[in-house]
Amino acid sequence: MAAKIPRLAIMGHPNAGKSSVVATLTENDQVSIDKRAGTTTESDVYPVVIDGETVIEFIDTPGFQNPNAILEWFQANDGQRDLARAFVAAHRANPLFAHDCALLEPVAEGAGIILVVDGSKRIKEKDRVEIELLRLTGRPRMAILNNLTNQHRYMIDWQKALNLAFNSVREFNAHRATYSERIKLLNALKSIDQRWELLVEGAVDAFVRDWERRTELAAGTILELLRIALSYRVSKAVSDHKLVFQSDRNRVKAELTAEFEEGLRQLEIAAQAQLRVHFRHNVKTFASDSILNQDLLSEEVEQTLGLSRRQLALVGMAAGAASGVTLDLATAGHSLGAGAFFGAAAGGVLGMVGGKALAKFDIERAPGTHRFTIGPVSNPRFPFVLLDRSILYSARAMNWAHGRQAADEDAADRVPEKVITKQGFTEELTSAQQRELGRFFAAARRGREVESAELCRKIIKEVLRGVALSEIDSRNAL
Ligand SMILES: Nc1nc2c(ncn2[C@@H]2O[C@H](COP(=O)(O)OP(=O)(O)O)[C@@H](O)[C@H]2O)c(=O)[nH]1
Ligand SMILES: [Mg+2]
Incomplete structure (x- = not known):
């Protein structure tokens, strides 16, 4: 029976x-x-x-x-x-x-x-x-x-x-229950019938293990997003006869820029889809008021997330010391080796992140054509912004009750909205952790794999664990 x-x-x-x-x-x-x-x-x-x-x-x-x-x-x-x-x-x-x-x-x-x-x-x-x-x-x-x-x-x-x-x-x-509240409720089921104790305990253990696995998967998704986004480039060859006037060049640059920016947005969107799968969501947006609904490359996002200026400077110095070149020189490096170097069209074209261009142009000349290339991202702030956004998105996905309808906007948010008022998650990391991330970003820009990838995965995983903790639930409880 x-x-x-x-x-x-x-x-x-x-x-x-x-x-x-x-x-x-x-x-x-x-x-x-x-x-x-x-x-x-x-x-x-x-x-x-x-x-x-x-x-x-x-x-x-x-x-x-x-x-x-x-x-x-x-x-x-x-x-x-x-x-x-x-x-x-x-x-x-x-x-x-x-x-x-x-x-x-x-x-x-x-x-x-x-x-x-x-x-x-x-x-x-x-x-x-x-x-x-x-x-x-x-x-x-x-x-x-x-x-x-x-x-x-x-x-x-x-x-x-x-x-x-x-x-x-x-x-x-x-509508507002988080992961830890679900676990608490399941645990309470143990006490309603002694015969169930072991069975329910088994179910709770399975839940906890599965959650750990999903957190691991999410950290992997985020790390991969950063790796791909930071080595991302868009390039296009244009025949010389189509490049008569300066305005022709500008048009090509504007088109490539738009393509580059859109490419970055799509990478983020694809990573978010994976994060939703990890946490079993079919709804796409988790809150109407969130910074997540702003454009990835918008000023609001840039100002809300990422590291402070001072933190960023420290990370930049550390990354520079580790690789032997500054970030900007690293980007110029590969273009110098490749045929005629027309020089980076410094700034001006791209949406600026933190007062610095997101990425630089490289124009290479071959017989009869010019090859325009934009990327990889050279702006030192951008990867931290992208990481913060990914963590915020994960935090939403992790804590968004499945019984809550996407349309229901009245229910108060239990997700750590401290992010909105108090800057991003990466700001709260130790400076050693920030430097570790900086090293990983610098290597990813050059398309290199580094040992620090494993360390970064651990850092990201720890942050993700933190956003699903019960202390956050109670801190934000109504
Ligand atoms: N604000 C709020 N609405 C809820 C909550 N739980 C259910 N509802 C809403 O109440 C209505 C009925 O919920 P439903 O789960 O279908 O109830 P059922 O008929 O008992 O299955 C729906 O419109 C739900 O969105 C909640 O915790 N908070
Ligand atoms: Mg029903």
Whole structure:
């Protein structure tokens, strides 16, 4: 009868937030969440699969339609050992109870219960009926207070009523819950039935391991983005006869510049898509007010993220000392070796990052043509900006509850928005770490692999771990 893995039926009345809770707990933003009440008519099973194995299952139920009738029957048959099973067995053939049977079916088959209530509403007689009938099932049960409209005056009443009938009562906001809150809720499931302790522990362990793996993947994605973006170049050969006037050159440069900038943006977009996959998101944007929605090469982004001027100067000196050349000379170096060097069109054309051009032009002459090349990025600030943006994006993806609809902009953000007010993540690293990153960036610009890549991966991973920590949750809690 009882399945090996924990199975939990999510119950409660329509619009209490059941589907949202399931979406968040299973990290599945495809769970259907609808504003209209009672749109779900059947139970859907949402397994949590880690490494090909189902570790826990949640069953999204349609919600009670006729709790009074069920309770009356339960009370009349209170001698029975397993009321949910007995009820389903007695009413299966009766079309009038089709809905109630479908609702109680998972419980009849041994599932535990998670009751979801909207703790922001006054507790009603119907709620007490539901609470009592769930108590009578005798199943392991937890109640979740999902506070839909952020009203706290009824919470005490709910706590009182629920505590009498449930093994565990927890507040859980399906729209704002972070990774660590999910883990806490799962851990609490251990206590509702001793027989589940090991199973739930196994599920939680699998979650934690999987999260570690995803953090690792995210760090890899970010490192790869930096490597590719920093060695990125765009080049184009133009016949001499198309380059009669200065304006012709300028036009070519403007086109290449646009292509270069767009290329960088696309690299970031592709990396973000990977980050979403790591954290199982299908929604693309995580907040409308975020610096993430500004253009990568905009002034706002440049001013908000990256290192301070002083930090940058220190990193620049360290990187220069390590490679034997300054960053700017390193870029000029390869063009000097390659045929006629017309000189870098210094600045002026590109969007400036930190008062310095993003990248430089190199114009090489061959018989009958000029080859224009732009890149790699020479601006020392840009990689730190890109890294900060990637971390911020990851922080969003990691902490964005799957039950939260992309359109829902009212819910307060739990993601460390300190970034917005207090500059980027890289600013808070130690100067040794910043220098390590600087060395990696300098090497990436020259298309070289360096030992520091491994160290940088570790640095990035540590930062990512930090943004999913519970202390951040509580610091930003409302
Ligand atoms: N603000 C807010 N809205 C929520 C929360 N949980 C659910 N909702 C909204 O409440 C409505 C009903 O949620 P749903 O999960 O479909 O409830 P169900 O009928 O019990 O499955 C939807 O519009 C949800 O977006 C929450 O934690 N905060
Ligand atoms: Mg639903």
